[in-house]
Amino acid sequence: MFQILKTENTINFMRWSRFAFVLSVLVILGSFASLATNKLNWGLDFTGGTLIEVGFEQPADLELIRESLDADGFGDAVVQNFGTTRDVMVRLRPRDGVKGEQLSQQILASIEKGTQQKVEVRRLEFLGPAIGDELTEAGGLAILASLLCILAYVSMRFEWRLATGAVAALAHDIIITLGIFSILKIEVDLTIVAALLTVVGYSLNDTVVVFDRIRENFRKMRKGDSPEVINSSITQTLSRTLITSGTTLFVVIALFVVGGANIHGFATALLIGITVGTYSSIYVASALALKLGVVREHLMPPQIETDEEFEQMP
Template structure:
């Protein structure tokens, strides 16, 4: 009776699974189209470039420095504090036909004219494109290896249909997040790679909580159909999923709004990833497992026959 009452109160998530599939396919197709036409806006960590360290006599006004450089044609410059408030690091994309020393003098003069402060160049370095290529390969490999390891782990912990649903949902989250970055042409650096790996772990944690409840309910609700079990399981874990996502998003939104330009991309990647990951944990992962034909028999522990059970005992 309790199980029947519970089933009546459950939200019918699987009713909207077809709509969710269409929405997800549209977002993935749009992301792949955007990535294939304009790819990603790689940052200096991947493309290489020039790094210039500048010293100020007073704490530097970073916004004034950025405005000064933009006025002199260095709109691609990345400006951030380095070590202390008086030390500023400026990173620029490679410029053909311009020597590093000449570029450094141009940056120093632009900052002096724009801010009216006396500054000096402390250090200038050039990062070659070969290093950027290695970082690009290492970053992509890190994401790929993490997905493979997750597939192996979830396959050992759950039935393969649930494992496939979990990994496909993770790929769904990564592709859509990268598609938004490609569409908006937001600069991608190593912090974005770190954010994507964080999103993978966060989304997987949500999915595993739901899958644990699905496996438990398949064994308890012996007369329940798979869609009914899925709906009950997602409903029972919904409050936990929403509370966790909401509290995490509060922090990420604060970072996005008040964290400054340097972590803007990192916060945006987390914001997109957590939002899409929460949606995929509720709809995509479980619905994919259902489409693959998950049933109660697939999640029941194997029965071990006792030795001699086939012989009948006589008094």
């Protein structure tokens, strides 16, 4: 158990709550603006289409590949490096009347003609648009169901002001993570959905730890006002938060650096989500609960009258 810290050892986190609130609002508005204009770069899991990964003996000229594909009628193809400059990924949306294998052969022929190099196929995937629509619906329902379950959980476990702060922090983390993905044009596939669900669980766990300490300190610290109790609670749990976040980030950074292109998006989402989630547990969840007016009386257990007290009543 953490020990109750003295006032002089407590970090005044709530001193910066107003600045943090303005910062969060600006970042969320920027995320919404990016999602409305740039939208998300949906992967083949959601749109359907063909994905081809090829390897070259020499560094590939992406502009030359794009020009060759454009000349052969594939101007909508997305061409980018992955891993090294000799590895190229080409993504195309579905084409009516053209089978996936036939389309891949046409793409390979166009690339070899334009670059005058022999290429090696590393990966070839086909996905129909109907399956993509089903995955889009299933992924959205998974996130929605998890948020509803979390809303029910925190509503039963905490007083409504704390529960509102916890739910707001979760929405804050998801919106900002998706906004950064929209700005950076990172491809969103099923691994990103899994990462978002992981971020939701991680952020909620951190918030619940802080809220448990806030509730405990409201009952122990009889003389402190709400800001003092919240600052003391966050300070007491700060070492646990930093150690947990730090060790998790070490693993995620390793996945990001050496995990390969297939889980690059997953690791990126976790890096963003864990960082933002640690911030939101302090300056969104706790600060919002304070703004909503949480006080000691809201968190004290209800008084139950004993039989003797009932008999003494007039």
